[in-house]
Amino acid sequence: MIDTSSITKNFNQIPLQTVKGNFKEIFCFNTEFEEENIDHSVVESFGEEWKKFASFEDKEIDKLGKMYFDIIDENIVNKNTYGIDIGCGTGRWTKYLLDKIGFMEAIDPSEAIYTADKLIAEKENVRFSRASTDNIPFEDETFDFGMSIGVLHHIPDTQKAMTNCVKKIKKGGYFYVYLYYNLEDRSAFFKFILSLVSLIRKVVSSLPSVLKKFVCDLIAIFIYMPVILLGRFSKFLGLKKFALSLPLSFYQNQSFFVVRNDALDRFGTSLEQRFSRSEITEMMQKAGLSEVVISPNEPYYHAVGKKIN
Ligand SMILES: C[S@@+](CC[C@H](N)C(=O)[O-])C[C@H]1O[C@@H](n2cnc3c(N)ncnc32)[C@H](O)[C@@H]1O
Known part of the structure; x- marks a missing residue:
């Protein structure tokens, strides 16, 4: 030692x-x-x-x-x-x-x-x-x-x-x-989603703490999870390329805990570059x-x- x-x-x-x-x-x-x-x-x-x-x-x-x-x-x-x-x-x-x-x-x-x-x-x-x-x-x-x-x-x-x-x-x-x-190599669709997310983030991050955490949990459940589950299901069907082309593909192998944490990180923080x-x-x-x-x-x-x- x-x-x-x-x-x-x-x-x-x-x-x-x-x-x-x-x-x-x-x-x-x-x-x-x-x-x-x-x-x-x-x-x-x-x-x-x-x-x-x-x-x-x-x-x-x-x-x-x-x-x-x-x-x-x-x-x-x-x-x-x-x-x-x-x-x-x-x-x-x-x-x-x-x-x-x-x-x-x-x-x-x-x-x-x-x-x-x-x-x-x-x-x-x-x-x-x-x-x-x-x-x-x-x-x-x-x-x-x-x-x-x-x-x-x-x-x-x-x-x-x-x-x-x-x-x-x-x-x-x-x-x-x-x-x-900055999603430099992603399609216009991804960039559009990012600008939408940035707009929502401005609002969500200014909420009082308890409400902010609650809203971010809702985002994790109703926005992140459906897209992630679609990816997981596509992989299950053998459509790996399609699964990887979906937004949030990084989370297809991550737990719900990580997803909730990152939703709060992403939407709860007022300054991100x-x-x-x-x-x-x-x-x-x-x-x-x-x-x-x-x-x-x-x-x-x-x-x-x-x-x-
Ligand atoms: C997204 S968290 C990342 C934490 C950790 N590195 C991780 O990946 O789990 C960002 C961290 O940066 C810290 N932070 C913010 N401004 C900072 C600064 N000026 N100097 C050092 N740390 C800062 C925050 O307190 C917060 O814990």
Whole structure:
């Protein structure tokens, strides 16, 4: 077993507060600045979302994790790697990597950080901090590996946030990101659906919390599920190509729990941005990464790059 104290580094500032979680201490740093790049209403909404969807089963995390991390091999993450999960939410992806990595710092500005402490419970090689991309509480060039999964598209200036993340990676280390894609290779029909969804999202995300969760559950049941079931049935009939051409085909292999969670994620969040492959490559390069690889597989798009000088 690796002695993780030889991997971890001290914070570069004193926490404002240290809160006792269910299992570990949670270090809270300042998330409010004059020139900040954060949407506090989005963060609050995620805090509530992750309280509702806190109990991911290991097999669910494992199944989805294999899809998210198909471009991460042992050269990038191994038992000597010091990593950081920026915007960890419930900590499900931190949890997925904990058996493969040396030590992980998990940070999130929302109350989700307490949920992450519960989900990950007794694991030793992780530390939780309440912090945002505006103030990642470590010196620059600290980490061998950083990741930010489904986070940076919910921040007003995605490029600036990514640059802040990449600053914390050592030269020769890696940064992994998942950002919503802009449906660039999809038909006009898909793009039309997306603009409709964006319109509905504006309304739903402004509802009071309880109503918002209820409406998102209705959307999951009456909009997502019929399309998903049509896809599953088509596959059953052998019409695989047709099934994959349907909207929401990603969910044909996912549980209802994941569908409900993602419906809330998609419709309950007021700020979401979408990017093309070339925009993601350009952003990553601008942030200081090279050798950018964007996975050809779902979920679209997840990418990794190597930090250069
Ligand atoms: C869609 S969730 C993704 C959570 C997790 N990475 C996952 O995939 O399960 C987005 C997360 O980003 C966090 N977030 C929002 N703004 C942020 C910021 N400025 N800095 C860091 N995290 C932020 C939210 O609190 C939320 O937990």
